[in-house]
Amino acid sequence: MQLLQVYDYIAVEMEEVRELFDWELHSDEPMVADLLAHVGKFRGKMLRPMLVLLSSKGCGEVTRKHHVIAAVAEMVHMSTLVHDDVLDEADQRRRGRTINALHGNEAAVILGDLLISHAFHLCSSLDSQQASRLISATTNTVCEGELMQLYYRGYYDLTEDKYLAIVLQKTASLIATCCYLGAQASGAREDTCQALEQYGRNLGIAFQIMDDVTDLTGNEQTAGKTLGSDFLKEKLTLPGIHYLSNCSPAERQQLCEMLSRRSSQDYQEYAHRLHEAGSVQYARQQAASFIDAARHALPATLNKQTYDLLMELASLVVA
């Protein structure tokens, strides 16, 4: 099973989403159009649109409403990526130079605003306010999660529970909303929508844990983006939290000193220690258990083919 099979299954619908996405982000101003075209290159796996479409196809028919919701979700996500790159001072994203690296932080801030604005503009083209209301409630949650994450930077007593609560807010909430709305717009029963929401929530948490593991132990070539930014920003993620709550006082002091220096020279040593202590492995196991929960949440009432693809899609996150 490859991601390719999922893409094949929803290829036609994804093309509609892409067209709608590009159409919404059109600008008559050449300079704005250039910037938007560059952002378009950041479109990666399109996980969020995929989940809208799969949740929809599992329960009924895919309609224009789904294309809109899928494009909106991706725009919201890209807006957070562009602003995250400002926050992280990242230079590279999906093998391209980031907007802030190319045009400065100021352009990146405004461009992120333009993306979120277009997201709500597109969403308000739907007949009802239902999707707008839920998506904006979700973006409230995402922003609060980002603020909490910022607040806890440099705080070495961050607990696993608090880490997971932040991950739920800043990443999993939008993914859960995609699944919920995909099913709802297909006329699924409320319990089915909620079960898919639960699938998305668990998938989202696992996804973020693995993303954090990649930032710690990954290869920039393979990942196609700047890594190590969590360490340099004193941002504890699951491996670090696990290490600090299991190491000796002396080890704790060394690690905290390393973190507080925020020097790129310490990054390899930091990653090495967390790996040796089994803390990276622990994080992977936790991600795997969230994937199990996601698979468990999937409602059996979905059509067989979609059910199977969503089951497998979950596995790919930790593969």
Added chain:
Amino acid sequence: MQLLQVYDYIAVEMEEVRELFDWELHSDEPMVADLLAHVGKFRGKMLRPMLVLLSSKGCGEVTRKHHVIAAVAEMVHMSTLVHDDVLDEADQRRRGRTINALHGNEAAVILGDLLISHAFHLCSSLDSQQASRLISATTNTVCEGELMQLYYRGYYDLTEDKYLAIVLQKTASLIATCCYLGAQASGAREDTCQALEQYGRNLGIAFQIMDDVTDLTGNEQTAGKTLGSDFLKEKLTLPGIHYLSNCSPAERQQLCEMLSRRSSQDYQEYAHRLHEAGSVQYARQQAASFIDAARHALPATLNKQTYDLLMELASLVVA
């Protein structure tokens, strides 16, 4: 005639708007609530909510829909202020320290996002998508205007026409939308809505020209915010554009050198030259002519008291 008379006329409705504003920006997370409370202090003249309410009262009754639109417009505006402070590296805003100065640029970026998100969340509580659609179209325009402004920084051949086009996008469009929606939600005829929109557009342009004049010649104590940021960011505004298109080649070279140095030491001299050459006066005159156009656009079908207040409100902008 004072602003006080306008406040008196819509005092009850403004209180409703303030309550709704605070209610929407509530957070259970103490740290987020603290940040939002600090942003609340930036609420200044509340020009945009005032215009929603006055446009409404001029055409019919003020309803909950107007309170929502007014609070949404103020939230959108505050979001741009918070992000502008990041872009301008401003330390002071409405006599308070800016979010970026207090909590860093990162918190300011996310907080601006949270404000815009809440704005759309509140707006999507309305029965129809109409206001959401127009407001998000307007925020698209505002962001494009901000991008254009950034693009033309350090460009000394900026024309008055281009400057005015940017001002229309980044400032006047939202003020115009406030007037339009205020009237529309009261059931006014389309030509009345458009006339009020035209009033708001001209008022907004005049307002921004005067804001730029204040940044150049104002007193920080009186203005309650960091001034001189346009000069330090090589941002030409109307007085500078007028000076450069009327001075001698030698004067032009001197001014351009001054601008490109971006040193705070040159700021007084820059302002002095523009003042002596009559360029500041020219900008004031242009603002006054936009105010005339605003007053001229006001539909005579508005109820007498509101009509008079909107006529006078326009004068206050250039007073």
